[in-house]
Amino acid sequence: MGVRASISRYLIPAIAGILACMASALAQTDPLPSWNDTAPKKAIVAFVDKVTAENTPDFVPESERIAVFDNDGTLWVEHPMYTQLTFALDRVKTLAPENPEWKDQQPFKAVLEGDMQALAAAGEKGLVDIITTTHAGMTVDEFQTIVTDWLEKARHPRFGRPYTELVYQPMLELLAYLRANGFKTFIVSGGGVEFMRPWTEEVYGVPPEQVVGSSIKTEFIMRDGIPTLHRLPEVNFIDDKAGKPVGINAAIGRRPIAAFGNSDGDLQMLQWTTLGGTSPRFGLIVHHTDAEREYAYDRQTEFGRLDEALDIAPINGWTVVDMKADWKAIFPAK
Amino acid sequence: MGVRASISRYLIPAIAGILACMASALAQTDPLPSWNDTAPKKAIVAFVDKVTAENTPDFVPESERIAVFDNDGTLWVEHPMYTQLTFALDRVKTLAPENPEWKDQQPFKAVLEGDMQALAAAGEKGLVDIITTTHAGMTVDEFQTIVTDWLEKARHPRFGRPYTELVYQPMLELLAYLRANGFKTFIVSGGGVEFMRPWTEEVYGVPPEQVVGSSIKTEFIMRDGIPTLHRLPEVNFIDDKAGKPVGINAAIGRRPIAAFGNSDGDLQMLQWTTLGGTSPRFGLIVHHTDAEREYAYDRQTEFGRLDEALDIAPINGWTVVDMKADWKAIFPAK
Numbered sequence: 001m002g003v004r005a006s007i008s009r010y011l012i013p014a015i016a017g018i019l020a021c022m023a024s025a026l027a028q029t030d031p032l033p034s035w036n037d038t039a040p041k042k043a044i045v046a047f048v049d050k051v052t053a054e055n056t057p058d059f060v061p062e063s064e065r066i067a068v069f070d071n072d073g074t075l076w077v078e079h080p081m082y083t084q085l086t087f088a089l090d091r092v093k094t095l096a097p098e099n100p101e102w103k104d105q106q107p108f109k110a111v112l113e114g115d116m117q118a119l120a121a122a123g124e125k126g127l128v129d130i131i132t133t134t135h136a137g138m139t140v141d142e143f144q145t146i147v148t149d150w151l152e153k154a155r156h157p158r159f160g161r162p163y164t165e166l167v168y169q170p171m172l173e174l175l176a177y178l179r180a181n182g183f184k185t186f187i188v189s190g191g192g193v194e195f196m197r198p199w200t201e202e203v204y205g206v207p208p209e210q211v212v213g214s215s216i217k218t219e220f221i222m223r224d225g226i227p228t229l230h231r232l233p234e235v236n237f238i239d240d241k242a243g244k245p246v247g248i249n250a251a252i253g254r255r256p257i258a259a260f261g262n263s264d265g266d267l268q269m270l271q272w273t274t275l276g277g278t279s280p281r282f283g284l285i286v287h288h289t290d291a292e293r294e295y296a297y298d299r300q301t302e303f304g305r306l307d308e309a310l311d312i313a314p315i316n317g318w319t320v321v322d323m324k325a326d327w328k329a330i331f332p333a334k
Numbered sequence: 335m336g337v338r339a340s341i342s343r344y345l346i347p348a349i350a351g352i353l354a355c356m357a358s359a360l361a362q363t364d365p366l367p368s369w370n371d372t373a374p375k376k377a378i379v380a381f382v383d384k385v386t387a388e389n390t391p392d393f394v395p396e397s398e399r400i401a402v403f404d405n406d407g408t409l410w411v412e413h414p415m416y417t418q419l420t421f422a423l424d425r426v427k428t429l430a431p432e433n434p435e436w437k438d439q440q441p442f443k444a445v446l447e448g449d450m451q452a453l454a455a456a457g458e459k460g461l462v463d464i465i466t467t468t469h470a471g472m473t474v475d476e477f478q479t480i481v482t483d484w485l486e487k488a489r490h491p492r493f494g495r496p497y498t499e500l501v502y503q504p505m506l507e508l509l510a511y512l513r514a515n516g517f518k519t520f521i522v523s524g525g526g527v528e529f530m531r532p533w534t535e536e537v538y539g540v541p542p543e544q545v546v547g548s549s550i551k552t553e554f555i556m557r558d559g560i561p562t563l564h565r566l567p568e569v570n571f572i573d574d575k576a577g578k579p580v581g582i583n584a585a586i587g588r589r590p591i592a593a594f595g596n597s598d599g600d601l602q603m604l605q606w607t608t609l610g611g612t613s614p615r616f617g618l619i620v621h622h623t624d625a626e627r628e629y630a631y632d633r634q635t636e637f638g639r640l641d642e643a644l645d646i647a648p649i650n651g652w653t654v655v656d657m658k659a660d661w662k663a664i665f666p667a668k
Contacts, residue, residue, distance in 0.1 A: 140583055209400075209587055210543075215584060219576075219580070220577075220579040220606065222605065226610045227605045227609050229606075242553075245561065245563055246552050249552060250570075251543065251585060253543055253545060272563075275561050
């Protein structure tokens with residue numbers, strides 16, 4: 001066998017094998033495989049490299065590596081409407097037989113008749129009525145079971161998958177990447193904290209004690225020697241817009257160094273995180289630009305409106321993710 | 335040299351050395367060296383052994399090993415009065431020159447004149463006035479500096495040491511022991527959450543995000559492009575008595591498996607933690623019985639009254655620590 005034959009028969013396969021092996025090693029070490037190698041991924045990696053570089057002025061100790069994530073539209077799908085609103089409307093239908101008066105009483109009548117125009121006309125008060133009615137009147141343990149049962153059965157109207165599968169694969173990778181670099185990841189959502197806690201640990205790796213959200217009041221009662229916490233039909237806290245920094249301070253007690261959102265509801269959280277601090281900070285907005293794989297919306301939508309924050313982002317140096325261009329995948333593979 | 339001489343000259347010292355070494359090794363491995371080998375220590379160790387024993391029915395996964403600690407009287411001294419009250423009274427004196435009207439206005443007049451009877455007569459409303467006046471009107475960052483500066487200078491009237499040194503050495507060991515066994519340790523105090531957070535990480539190893547407490551309202555404001563959180567003179571939440579389970583649920587979102595308190599203010603937290611759960615639970619009450627080394631008080635005191643919880647403890651199987659009998663040391667050595 002000549003040298004040429006040797007090369008083609010032995011050396012080329014060997015080199016190919018080595019290259020394949022290197023490619024595989026590289027793929028394995030890429031912590032963000034669902035992100036294209038565009039500006040957002042580069043900005044994230046550069047920030048993490050910076051704050052974890054010991055003996056440099058930008059180094060941030062682990063205890064201060066707090067990252068906060070909005071949920072609806074940032075970690076999971078929020079169209080055609082917030083998942084928790086779908087849950088609440090389903091609850092109205094479930095509870096209707098026990099509440100026959102609802103068929104003549106707004107906003108419940110609108111829900112039962114599927115009259116979205118009348119529901120919209122009921123405004124914020126109508127919405128609060130629906131939430132407090134459907135989310136209160138049981139113990140916190142009972143509510144957890146109700147949420148878990150609903151999420152098991154409910155399917156998204158367009159994608160036909162459970163809502164907990166309609167989470168953004170690139171964001172799951174980002175959460176894991178930050179934690180692998182010593183960050184503590186928190187959810188800071190306008191959604192109800194007790195609607196999220198039953199599943200965030202399994203789905204996002206975020207334990208209940210790192211979930212901040214809106215809440216209704218609860219009351220402690222000893223009932224036949226058993227301690228119970230009852231959910232009351234009264235709003236306690238709205239963790240949205242200027243409420244987000246308030247919620248962050250109340251629950252976490254120190255300022256995050258990284259914040260991830262997708263709407264004007266996250267504007268103040270992004271400001272609180274990124275402006276006026278001394279250590280490096282990072283702000284990121286997920287811009288829904290992919291009508292084909294998910295949805296495309298920003299300034300004109302009812303759910304997750306992104307208007308002011310989109311204008312301010314470049315001024316404050318916030319990274320804007322173009323879902324269509326920057327993400328290889330949207331949801332985890334089935 | 336005969337055999338006998340050899341034994342006494344070489345072997346006995348060698349054996350003594352080995353024994354000393356073993357004793358030292360044993361002492362080093364005792365995670366609770368300031369606890370006497372009495373019932374409370376045995377109960378704590380038995381509980382921790384039980385919930386960490388894999389492949390047994392009592393095993394509790396790490397994520398569910400939540401332990402909650404009261405602060406005043408459980409982790410640090412609360413006599414002759416709550417440290418935060420001392421802080422508030424000092425703040426009244428500091429702010430008096432800017433508020434000349436206080437010298438004729440209760441409850442401030444009482445504070446400035448050291449008239450504790452008039453102060454007591456002002457009741458809970460007077461106390462809320464003092465707290466909201468002295469704890470509001472600044473940003474959260476400014477308040478943190480005020481607390482830190484005060485704690486550096488203030489000295490306990492009897493022990494002459496900084497308050498952050500008047501923490502209970504056996505409880506510091508207990509916190510560390512639980513964490514070494516996969517527990518997440520939280521403070522759940524009636525005291526102000528922002529009065530504790532500036533120092534709990536350094537003193538107790540408990541980071542700000544694991545401190546739950548009472549709070550006043552805050553407001554987010556963009557001021558000259560700088561995001562600020564302002565403290566408002568309005569009570570937000572009282573984390574005491576039946577408020578403790580509410581605070582635990584709001585901040586942690588799952589039920590603790592171990593609770594440590596010292597007063598009736600901890601009764602509902604102990605009930606919520608220990609009664610009605612399926613996994614093993616542990617409740618402990620620190621009973622202040624040592625007038626010589628610290629203080630002796632229970633049913634008759636204004637600060638940290640222990641009455642109902644002391645009666646209920648044996649019924650619910652809660653461990654009661656007799657400080658005098660069960661603790662070798664009270665405070666860390668100077």
